[in-house]
Amino acid sequence: MSRSSSRRGQTEPLGALAAVFAVGVGLTIYAGFVADVSPGVSDRAVEETVLERAWTDAGADGIFDESTDDLSVPPGRLPDGYNVYLEVTTTADDGDCETVASFFVDAAGTPRASVTPPAETRSASRPIGVQLEDVPAGDVRGGRLRVEVWSR
Numbered sequence: 001m002s003r004s005s006s007r008r009g010q011t012e013p014l015g016a017l018a019a020v021f022a023v024g025v026g027l028t029i030y031a032g033f034v035a036d037v038s039p040g041v042s043d044r045a046v047e048e049t050v051l052e053r054a055w056t057d058a059g060a061d062g063i064f065d066e067s068t069d070d071l072s073v074p075p076g077r078l079p080d081g082y083n084v085y086l087e088v089t090t091t092a093d094d095g096d097c098e099t100v101a102s103f104f105v106d107a108a109g110t111p112r113a114s115v116t117p118p119a120e121t122r123s124a125s126r127p128i129g130v131q132l133e134d135v136p137a138g139d140v141r142g143g144r145l146r147v148e149v150w151s152r
Helices: 003-007 013-037 046-059
Strands: 063-065 082-091 097-105 122-131 141-151
Touching: 046 082, 046 122, 046 141, 082 122
Parallel strands: 063 122
Antiparallel strands: 082 097, 082 141, 122 141
């Protein structure tokens, strides 16, 4: 056995500590990144959450039917302390934007008839198909589901 074989597998303590520190920092950075991008773990914007809930309730099949679908969000699924305005719009034959349905509920959870949102409103929207009452079944127009949210 040679002299050098007795030292095999050994390292300097300072080098080992530096390696352990580097691995720890790498794991911390990776865990922070995963927490930011994982759905269900990260905090989403309130308007995005309400939009998803409204989409599920009003047009889960991708089509909002004016005669059968109700544009609302049950009170238990609304964010606490926020006013919420929902709106489904489509383009009319003349090219103008036409509101098909709207719904407003105040921060106390009381549905109201109309609203004028303040300037600091946060909004989100997504496309949705719209089946109008006065149009033959199957003739679906392109539309937009829009959510506006603001605190009291």
